[in-house]
Amino acid sequence: GAVKDRVAWNMVRDAEDSGRISSSQKLVEPTSGNTGLALAMVSNAKGYALTTPLSNQIPLEKRTVLRLAGVDVVELEDSLCPAPGAPEGAIAKANEIANQPEFEMLNQYANGSNPEAHYRTTGPEVWHQTAGLVTHFVAGLGTCGTINGSGRFLKEQNPDVAIIGVYPPAGHDVPGVRSLEQLSQTEFFTPDEYDGLTEVGNELAFEMCQRINQEESLTAGPSSGMALAGALAAIPDEPGNVAVVIFPDSIFKYSSSVLNNVAGLGAAPPSGTKREQLLDSMIENTRANPDLVMDVDAAHNFWNEEQPLVIDVREPDAHSQRHIPGSINMPLDELPVLAEFLPEKRDAPLLSVCERGNLSLSGVLFLKSLGYQNVRSITGGTEAWDEQGFTIASN
Numbered sequence: 001g002a003v004k005d006r007v008a009w010n011m012v013r014d015a016e017d018s019g020r021i022s023s024s025q026k027l028v029e030p031t032s033g034n035t036g037l038a039l040a041m042v043s044n045a046k047g048y049a050l051t052t053p054l055s056n057q058i059p060l061e062k063r064t065v066l067r068l069a070g071v072d073v074v075e076l077e078d079s080l081c082p083a084p085g086a087p088e089g090a091i092a093k094a095n096e097i098a099n100q101p102e103f104e105m106l107n108q109y110a111n112g113s114n115p116e117a118h119y120r121t122t123g124p125e126v127w128h129q130t131a132g133l134v135t136h137f138v139a140g141l142g143t144c145g146t147i148n149g150s151g152r153f154l155k156e157q158n159p160d161v162a163i164i165g166v167y168p169p170a171g172h173d174v175p176g177v178r179s180l181e182q183l184s185q186t187e188f189f190t191p192d193e194y195d196g197l198t199e200v201g202n203e204l205a206f207e208m209c210q211r212i213n214q215e216e217s218l219t220a221g222p223s224s225g226m227a228l229a230g231a232l233a234a235i236p237d238e239p240g241n242v243a244v245v246i247f248p249d250s251i252f253k254y255s256s257s258v259l260n261n262v263a264g265l266g267a268a269p270p271s272g273t274k275r276e277q278l279l280d281s282m283i284e285n286t287r288a289n290p291d292l293v294m295d296v297d298a299a300h301n302f303w304n305e306e307q308p309l310v311i312d313v314r315e316p317d318a319h320s321q322r323h324i325p326g327s328i329n330m331p332l333d334e335l336p337v338l339a340e341f342l343p344e345k346r347d348a349p350l351l352s353v354c355e356r357g358n359l360s361l362s363g364v365l366f367l368k369s370l371g372y373q374n375v376r377s378i379t380g381g382t383e384a385w386d387e388q389g390f391t392i393a394s395n
């Protein structure tokens with residue numbers, strides 16, 4: 001479980017006690033995952049059905065575990081943390097679903113039972129486990145339920161306990177927490193009541209997460225790394241200071257976030273802009289699509305039988321050194337301007353070729369986008385053609 005389990009339990013219990021929900025209720029909740037999973041556990045135990053609209057940026061692990069728990073997961077194009085103002089986002093979708101009479105949204109962003117859960121549990125636990133010696137309480141900021149509820153309890157015991165909130169910058173990749181801009185949309189974000197507010201960058205959050213796991217053998221997740229880095233930055237290392245930092249969740253649901261943010265752990269993280277990543281995936285799809293590629297033997301037969309126009313998309317130097325006889329040189333970068341020299345008939349047979357069959361995949365995609373129906377990329381390219389002993393030409 002995660003820190004949200006106590007919130008989910010408290011929200012459902014209060015909703016039952018007040019008569020807001022009753023048996024066979026359908027619940028809907030916009031969530032970055034942990035509240036959803038916690039609500040799933042409570043819902044399964046109590047017989048409620050749960051729908052969670054959430055961002056497709058949320059780690060795959062969380063979306064999968066929710067589905068495994070029987071939740072109806074509605075994936076949306078949204079930022080990592082649901083943004084209340086985004087018309088297509090998780091919160092808007094949840095509101096839309098909640099308008100149906102059979103649905104109820106407990107809404108962790110505005111439901112007092114969220115901070116109340118921490119007032120009833122987290123705050124007292126911290127106070128008792130430190131024997132009242134706690135001097136600083138530090139929490140990462142998501143809905144701000146943790147900091148509000150625990151902070152209120154601790155201040156009531158000792159007004160000198162410093163309450164410190166930690167948040168990531170805009171564009172961060174730390175699941176569960178919100179940037180300042182995103183926080184302004186959360187009802188429980190009350191910075192005037194905090195004694196400190198610290199920003200921790202994405203890189204430092206993941207670096208600290210790695211250190212917690214490696215150096216302390218504590219399997220804590222990225223928002224724990226962020227909170228600890230904030231605590232170390234904000235609290236002086238002085239005798240008498242007893243700082244408590246909340247680690248909201250373990251590392252296990254965050255492998256894909258970690259892979260994207262910590263180098264050297266496995267598959268290379270996707271690079272480039274979203275548009276470049278889209279193009280990369282289209283190229284890889286092309287490579288695996290038998291309708292768009294041909295091995296060199298099949299290409300040779302096709303060349304003999306149908307006399308296709310061979311379009312060589314390499315730079316002129318490479319083309320003049322060795323090429324398939326009769327091929328025309330149209331470097332990939334210049335394809336858009338040279339397109340007017342392509343055959344008029346869209347059913348004309350074409351082959352796209354380069355040195356080894358990589359650039360020619362983009363060539364095929366470009367030609368397909370112009371409507372050419374009979375076009376393939378030669379797998380292995382000119383090199384494989386040459387190695388097979390097929391006729392080759394040079395200038």
Ligand SMILES: Cc1ncc(COP(=O)(O)O)c(C=O)c1O
Pocket residue numbers: 002004032034035140141142143144145146147175176177221223224248249
């Ligand atoms: C992993 C993780 N870290 C931090 C938080 C922030 O906690 P809170 O919403 O109480 O501010 C959450 C909340 O969803 C979370 O799931």
